Amino acid sequence: MTTLFDSYRLGDLVLPNRVVMAPMTRVRAAAGGLATPSMATYYAQRATAGLIVTEGVQPSLIGQSNPGTPGLYTDEQVAAWRPLTAAVHANGGRIFAQLMHGGRVSHPDTTGMRPVGPSAVPAVGEVFTPTGPRPAPTPRALDTDEVPEQARSYAEAARRAVDAGFDGVELHGANGYLISQFLSSNANLRTDRYGGPVANRIRFAVEAVSATVDAVGAARTGIRLSPGGTFWGVAERDVPELYTALLYELARLQVAYVHLEATIDEEVLVALRRAWPGTLIMNPVMPMGPKQTGRSDADHWLDRGADLISFGRAFIANPDLVERLRTTLPITPVDDATYYQGGDAGYLTYPTYQHTA
DSSP states (O other), rough: OTTTTTTTEEEEEEEHHHHHHHHOOOOOEEEEETTOOOHHHHHHTTTSSEEEEEEBBSSSSTOOOOOOOBSSSSHHHHHHHHHHHHHHHHHHHHEEEEEEOOOTTTTHHHSSSHHHHHHHOOSSSEEEETSSSEEEOOOOOOOGGGHHHHHHHHHHHHHHHHHHSSSSSEEOOOOOHHHHHHHHHSSOOOTTTTTSSSHHHHHHHHHHHHHHHHHGGGOOOOOOOEEOGGGGEEEEEEEEEEEEEEEHHHHHHHSEEEEEEOOHHHHHHHHHOOOOOOOOEOOOSSTTTSOOOOOOHHHHHHHOSEEEEOOOHHHHHTTTTHHHHHHHHOOOOGGGSSSSSOSTTTTTTOOOOOOOO
């Protein structure tokens, strides 16, 4: 029987366990989208994970969603990431950068530019800005000949990620951001080759992944998906057909993994597992929902064919989460007030488990 603590080969990497640290926005980057020494400490503290996937990293300035997030589109950003990847590797870890283009989930106050998206349809809700939450603006719809440039931005950032010492990259195709917007049937109202039927709605995702595979290799390229998810107001028609078609194309590209979120009924997710012949990372509970992923959730999905299990919030408050899961030690609850406040409190201040006599 497969357990969380069995090793696993992922491309050229041997993971010592099947626990993945999920990507989580923490907005601790310095001005200019630069990684910081505190960020290096944060990830190095959690290097016992089989694999770390970083917070979302913008592949371009126009792709930045939130203030205070890091980037991978300048030489200065590459240089700032190198101490972080070196610290993780020195502690025995493996780390992928999540490449996240916010698309319409952004604001001119954050980037100085009007956000872009597949169509001129605003996200639902308020977006973060340097001066606080603001209503999501209406994005500028990308012209057909502009779309490939946005797809290539992931590949260009992936090259920089490898140069910065990352072991690979994960394209953020979930949660209502740009790739997810193209998959959507209400954020994407296009009538060109990127909109309408399933084959067109998956095209942007496939082009972004294909460009990234060409840039850094399939073994260094993964993607995260949220089938049927409704983040930022996106909706998707024909979810099983849409994602089965996308998985077919991803299999053809032989990407390192697909990272699925539990954003739809388990029956659909199990069917997608059967449709996907490669490595599956499963995020077993709804991201940002009322429940955190626990050991029983992980075991449930390992039994249903997942290869690796991602844990989000539990990793914030438990830098030694792998050992706590292994030895059934208590899991420290997270203080959600410190998610995005900046500074080291609630970031570097959670200790490993303290044994008492």
